[in-house]
Amino acid sequence: MAAVKTLLYLVVYPGLLFLFVYSTFCEWFDRKVYARLQNRMGPTHTGRGGILQPIADFFKLMAKEDIVPDRADKKLFKALPVVGLAVVLTAALLLPLWHYQPGASTFNSFQGDLIILLYLLSLPTLILFLAGWASTNAFSIIGGTRVLTMLFGYEVPLFLAVLSPAMLAGSWRLVEIAAFYQHRPYLLLVNLLGFAVALVCVQAKLERTPFDIPHAETEIVGGTFTEYSGKKLALFRLMTDVEMVVSAGLLSAVFLGGFGGGLILGFIQFVLKTLFVIFLLSLMRALTSRLRVDQVVAMAWKYLAPLAVLQLLIVILVKGLVL
Amino acid sequence: MKFQIPIGPQHPALKEPISLRMTVEGEVIKDADLRLGYNHRGVEKLAESKSWIQNIYLTERICGICSHSHATCFVQGAEKLLEIEAPRRGVYLRYLVSELERVHSHLLWLGVAGHEAGFDSFFMYTWRDREVVMDILEMISGNRVHYAINTLGGVRRDLDEAQKAKILDGLKILKARSEYYLKIGAGEPTFVGRLAGVGMLSRQQAMDLCTVGPVARASGIARDVRKDDPHAFYDEVEFDVATADTCDVLGRAVVRIKELFESYKIIEFVIRNLPDGPIAVKAPRRAKPGEVVSRYEAPRGENIHYIKSNGSDKPERLKVRAPTLANYAATIEMLRHGFIADIPLIFAAIDPCICCAERTAELVDARTGEERIVRFADLRRLAASRQAHSNKRNVAWPL
Numbered sequence: 005m006a007a008v009k010t011l012l013y014l015v016v017y018p019g020l021l022f023l024f025v026y027s028t029f030c031e032w033f034d035r036k037v038y039a040r041l042q043n044r045m046g047p048t049h050t051g052r053g054g055i056l057q058p059i060a061d062f063f064k065l066m067a068k069e070d071i072v073p074d075r076a077d078k079k080l081f082k083a084l085p086v087v088g089l090a091v092v093l094t095a096a097l098l099l100p101l102w103h104y105q106p107g108a109s110t111f112n113s114f115q116g117d118l119i120i121l122l123y124l125l126s127l128p129t130l131i132l133f134l135a136g137w138a139s140t141n142a143f144s145i146i147g148g149t150r151v152l153t154m155l156f157g158y159e160v161p162l163f164l165a166v167l168s169p170a171m172l173a174g175s176w177r178l179v180e181i182a183a184f185y186q187h188r189p190y191l192l193l194v195n196l197l198g199f200a201v202a203l204v205c206v207q208a209k210l211e212r213t214p215f216d217i218p219h220a221e222t223e224i225v226g227g228t229f230t231e232y233s234g235k236k237l238a239l240f241r242l243m244t245d246v247e248m249v250v251s252a253g254l255l256s257a258v259f260l261g262g263f264g265g266g267l268i269l270g271f272i273q274f275v276l277k278t279l280f281v282i283f284l285l286s287l288m289r290a291l292t293s294r295l296r297v298d299q300v301v302a303m304a305w306k307y308l309a310p311l312a313v314l315q316l317l318i319v320i321l322v323k324g325l326v327l
Numbered sequence: 328m329k330f331q332i333p334i335g336p337q338h339p340a341l342k343e344p345i346s347l348r349m350t351v352e353g354e355v356i357k358d359a360d361l362r363l364g365y366n367h368r369g370v371e372k373l374a375e376s377k378s379w380i381q382n383i384y385l386t387e388r389i390c391g392i393c394s395h396s397h398a399t400c401f402v403q404g405a406e407k408l409l410e411i412e413a414p415r416r417g418v419y420l421r422y423l424v425s426e427l428e429r430v431h432s433h434l435l436w437l438g439v440a441g442h443e444a445g446f447d448s449f450f451m452y453t454w455r456d457r458e459v460v461m462d463i464l465e466m467i468s469g470n471r472v473h474y475a476i477n478t479l480g481g482v483r484r485d486l487d488e489a490q491k492a493k494i495l496d497g498l499k500i501l502k503a504r505s506e507y508y509l510k511i512g513a514g515e516p517t518f519v520g521r522l523a524g525v526g527m528l529s530r531q532q533a534m535d536l537c538t539v540g541p542v543a544r545a546s547g548i549a550r551d552v553r554k555d556d557p558h559a560f561y562d563e564v565e566f567d568v569a570t571a572d573t574c575d576v577l578g579r580a581v582v583r584i585k586e587l588f589e590s591y592k593i594i595e596f597v598i599r600n601l602p603d604g605p606i607a608v609k610a611p612r613r614a615k616p617g618e619v620v621s622r623y624e625a626p627r628g629e630n631i632h633y634i635k636s637n638g639s640d641k642p643e644r645l646k647v648r649a650p651t652l653a654n655y656a657a658t659i660e661m662l663r664h665g666f667i668a669d670i671p672l673i674f675a676a677i678d679p680c681i682c683c684a685e686r687t688a689e690l691v692d693a694r695t696g697e698e699r700i701v702r703f704a705d706l707r708r709l710a711a712s713r714q715a716h717s718n719k720r721n722v723a724w725p726l
Contacts, residue, residue: 042447042452043452044451142330142331142332146332146667149353213445213446213447214445214517216445217668221340222339222340222442222445222671223340223667223668224667225338225339290448292446292517292518293441293444293446293449293515293518293521294445294446294517294668295517295520295521296520296521296666296669297668298666299520
């Protein structure tokens with residue numbers, strides 16, 4: 005029975021199948037919100053309100069010609085999209101979706117899973133850098149170096165911001181953090197500053213405007229993805245979508261009180277909370293213009309990092325004085 | 328690490344073919360080179376085989392955005408050679424379309440600038456509001472792009488009272504929206520952060536490199552043909568030459584938005600003071616022998632047509648100097664020591680209309696650097712042969 009449950013967990017919910025469907029839905033939601041904010045229609049054709057458009061895009065890309073450049077590091081070039089997708093799917097398994105009640109440790113919920121999840125979310129960035137480097141195209145290499153340069157900016161503030169609520173909750177296990185805030189929802193207000201910092205960092209991690217610098221179309225063509233086409237590009241795009249869902253899930257688990265209340269209620273909470281986070285990300289995408297890479301690093305260290313430290317200080321004070 | 332990156336001849340930031348080759352060190356541009364000649368169209372040669380009236384429609388097709396500028400510039404010169412003068416009402420209508428075209432061109436540019444800076448929302452909004460002026464132009468002339476309103480000795484279509492009212496209604500919307508864009512363009516932090524201090528061109532450099540239009544005006548040079556050499560009604564109407572002294576891309580954006588307001592003023596003046604009378608006079612078929620230089624302030628800067636007549640019904644020579652060509656030299660200077668991220672913005676800030684400025688094509692052998700004159704048939708044979716394409720990768724392009 006346990007084996008069946010695990011298999012179900014891996015393949016159906018919240019594993020492969022659910023993540024594929026839900027991440028394409030989130031892409032549709034993001035595109036639709038972004039389009040409506042720009043006075044456009046967004047996808048309308050495939051499915052009701054264009055809801056199936058990302059899936060159609062995915063299958064269309066899968067069927068396209070797949071070119072590997074002569075001079076590319078072929079093995080690395082081919083392996084990276086698969087590894088990238090595998091990494092973010094693994095990260096998704098750690099979200100407290102099934103194990104919403106704190107209990108004994110299991111393979112997907114244990115003390116310190118928050119750190120593992122953050123680590124798994126950092127890996128796609130490195131994979132994108134390697135993808136750019138392995139393509140040996142001038143634009144890809146510039147894109148790859150920009151990916152790494154940005155990483156130095158946003159990674160530390162993101163870690164600080166996400167870890168401060170965990171410190172308040174006194175646990176580095178996602179389920180316990182979520183349960184802690186479900187019991188004391190008013191404490192979520194303490195972490196608002198950290199939530200804002202983490203949102204900006206996640207936007208940078210997902211490489212969306214104003215941080216779409218590594219694949220800035222008008223500057224360096226496709227950036228890291230310049231040489232990718234067909235199946236490999238489709239997998240990379242799916243990777244980005246799943247990464248968006250996992251990041252939104254992480255933020256809602258840590259800052260918005262998790263997904264308690266059983267399977268059905270928990271699922272509804274998951275959808276609402278992640279969509280709320282994605283809505284905020286779309287809003288940021290529509291309202292800003294692309295920054296320069298030096299501006300991003302400067303902003304991260306001048307504003308985001310001090311704010312994250314301030315959040316840490318607030319948490320320490322609240323923990324010492326109030327609780 | 329120093330390496331070259333090719334921007335163009337095909338690149339997402341370029342809507343037309345041109346080649347900018349950048350020598351970069353990390354993200355910083357060390358040297359820039361610019362190559363033209365990817366879209367030779369033979370307009371000038373073609374003009375010599377067309378009659379005066381046919382040439383209006385040919386010159387109109389030099390550019391798809393400032394189409395009226397080229398047609399008007401040609402007509403101004405041709406009318407002098409034909410020794411006719413357009414009636415007042417015709418002149419007013421002709422330059423009404425000019426100003427409306429300036430509005431549409433500047434709104435288009437604002438959108439492009441937004442897109443190049445990665446601010447797609449700004450792009451979508453400006454292009455939506457550009458539809459207002461496009462509709463007005465369509466109402467006046469019947470066309471959205473190539474208005475074909477000019478004719479020798481006047482214009483081809485008249486304006487009635489209902490149309491005047493519609494133009495004024497449209498202007499109200501445009502004014503409100505332009506104020507909003509001035510607020511965004513000069514206020515939204517991420518956008519200003521990308522534009523301010525980028526592509527610096529000092530007043531002296533702008534003067535030395537003979538820049539024209541908004542590029543010169545953003546460096547503090549109040550150069551405008553409408554003020555310096557007033558033709559038609561430009562000496563009667565009150566308007567200012569919009570300038571900025573920031574000398575960067577932000578200044579060029581602000582100058583263009585300010586020019587929108589000046590154009591609205593001129594349009595209102597034309598609508599309120601439109602004289603009565605005929606809109607055109609009949610033009611003779613042949614021109615007197617002679618030559619003329621016609622100047623016109625296009626949205627992108629000063630447009631110059633040189634026309635020579637030998638007394639026949641066709642011009643003997645037509646030379647077009649599109650404003651973009653005058654700004655290329657300054658572009659190289661602006662690009663130097665900038666960031667890779669600023670290339671599209673700096674280049675877009677001159678509002679390049681590449682195909683308008685293309686006059687000749689030069690054939691250079693990539694391996695030997697030898698220049699040749701080749702017949703078209705030979706060129707086709709060369710392109711078809713595999714030999715020409717093999718081992719292309721290792722060919723260096725000397726700067």
